[in-house]
Each structure stands twice: as structure tokens, then as C-alpha cells.
Amino acid sequence: MNDILTLTGRVALVTGAGQGVGQQVAEHFAAHDATVIVNDYFAERAQSVADAITARGGKAFAVQADVTSLESVKAMFAQARELAGPIDILVNNAGNLGATPSPDARKPFWEHGPEVWAGAIDVNLYGVINCTSAATPDMIERQRGRIITIISDAGRVGEAGLEVYSAAKAGAAGFMRAVARSLGRYQVTANCVAISATFTPAIEKRLKDNPEMLKKMMSKYVIRRPGKPTDVANMVLFIASDASEWITGQTYPVNGGYAFAV
Numbered sequence: 001m002n003d004i005l006t007l008t009g010r011v012a013l014v015t016g017a018g019q020g021v022g023q024q025v026a027e028h029f030a031a032h033d034a035t036v037i038v039n040d041y042f043a044e045r046a047q048s049v050a051d052a053i054t055a056r057g058g059k060a061f062a063v064q065a066d067v068t069s070l071e072s073v074k075a076m077f078a079q080a081r082e083l084a085g086p087i088d089i090l091v092n093n094a095g096n097l098g099a100t101p102s103p104d105a106r107k108p109f110w111e112h113g114p115e116v117w118a119g120a121i122d123v124n125l126y127g128v129i130n131c132t133s134a135a136t137p138d139m140i141e142r143q144r145g146r147i148i149t150i151i152s153d154a155g156r157v158g159e160a161g162l163e164v165y166s167a168a169k170a171g172a173a174g175f176m177r178a179v180a181r182s183l184g185r186y187q188v189t190a191n192c193v194a195i196s197a198t199f200t201p202a203i204e205k206r207l208k209d210n211p212e213m214l215k216k217m218m219s220k221y222v223i224r225r226p227g228k229p230t231d232v233a234n235m236v237l238f239i240a241s242d243a244s245e246w247i248t249g250q251t252y253p254v255n256g257g258y259a260f261a262v
């Protein structure tokens, strides 16, 4: 049977793929025959994901970079090009409060200042702008491309306690919509996947250690369980495939019904 989700011949770069959602996206892509560039701020995380994919017969290379630095991102794209060729699919996944969040990052936003706000904005907004600008010239030249950014429902509906993060994610979604308008004529699409509580190393332990909090949180989800990285990766795979060529500028929630899109 013809697999409409096949990524044969495609090269995909996934940021923050050393664990969590990004890792699962990298594994899904490799299982559908893409060559995957596994990026992370922490080189050893990226390497271990790339090694596991390779051990299963997939094609993957680890490339360390800090997506908040344009210089580092440019070096990553140059290295990826040498290893695997130009990038067909970019997944801007690195996010949350960054690789090395400030201990103050969860204090009320009015109790801290730009040095803490910058942590959330740098990775969730500048990281997306940096990687997208580095990926775009090859996509225009080759008249094809997929750009997918993982945002949060915090960026769609807002989340108390994560105000600056919410703003950065909403900014990334606005950037994707504008990029979709600029690049559609080159057959390059740009979309977001908006997720809510998904069990990844970033939050799993915190919630499992606090069952009351988890229960209260899940009461807000129509499907009363936290997300799994595969829930997200399934949607990202579809958007990355040729099957989605007429879909651009959209934000797709994958959230167990936490907040609907209209």
C-alpha cells in the first residue's frame, strides 16, 4: 500500500529533539524514512537519540546548537547540509523555559524583569525566527518545504503564571502565519501545533509527584489524560508529509480537548 505519510528522500531538522516531544517527532520521521538531524542544546542528548534511531536502521545525525543564537543556528544548518543536504522539513520544537532556565522563571512576572522574561522569549520566539530564517533560502530555491512550530495552548488562550511564555508562543504563531503568506508561492508551508499538558521530562515528574494537582488539571481536559509525545508526533508527521500540501498558516491544537479551535 502507498503510505501517504512517507518522508522518503526528505531531510528533517528537529530542534530540542534530545528528549520529550522533539525526540518522538524525530523517531516518527525516521520511522517514515526521513533523514533526521537531531538538534539539542545538550550534545549528549541529541547523540543518544540519533544513535537509537541509527541502531533501529534509521538515518539520523546529531547536531548540537543553541537555537537562541543566530550564529549557532547558522553553523548548525551548514553542518546539517554537509551531513545530509538541504533541509526539507524544519520542526521548531525547542522551547519551554529554555535549556537552562533561571531559578526565578516561575515567580510572578511582575516580580522579575527583562533578564528572566528574555529566557522565555529567546527560546520560544527568537529560536523560531532564527531557525526559520536559516531554513528559508534553500526552501525557496528548491520550491518546497515544511515549517512546523510547536506552540502551547498558553499561546492561544493564555495561562496564569506563564504570561511571558504565553506571549512568546503567541508571537511564534503570528510569525508562522506571516511566513505562510510570504512563502506559499514557493510551495513552502508554515503551521503550528499547539499542545497542552504532555508527559515529557519537562513536566512528567512534577505532575506525578503531585497527584492532586494532576487530577485537578485533568478535570479541564475532555479526554481525561495527559498527552503523550506520540499524540503530538502523529500530527506533526501529517503536516510534514506531502499529504498536507494545501494546508498553511494554521494552528492545530493537540490537547485532549483542553481548549477548542473554532
Ligand SMILES: NC(=O)c1ccc[n+]([C@@H]2O[C@H](COP(=O)([O-])OP(=O)(O)OC[C@H]3O[C@@H](n4cnc5c(N)ncnc54)[C@H](O)[C@@H]3O)[C@@H](O)[C@H]2O)c1
Pocket: 015, 016, 017, 018, 019, 020, 021, 022, 039, 040, 041, 042, 045, 065, 066, 067, 068, 092, 093, 094, 095, 096, 097, 098, 099, 100, 123, 127, 150, 151, 152, 153, 195, 196, 197, 198, 199, 200, 201, 202, 203
Ligand atoms: N510538555 C508539555 O506539556 C508542553 C505543553 C505545551 C507546550 N510545550 C512545548 O512543546 C515543546 C517541547 O516540549 P517538551 O515538553 O518536549 O520539552 P523538554 O524540556 O522535555 O525538551 C526540550 C528539549 O529542548 C532542548 N532545548 C531547550 N532550549 C534549547 C535551545 N536553546 N537550543 C536547543 N535545544 C534546546 C532541551 O535541552 C530539551 O532536550 C516546547 O516548545 C514546549 O514549549 C510542551
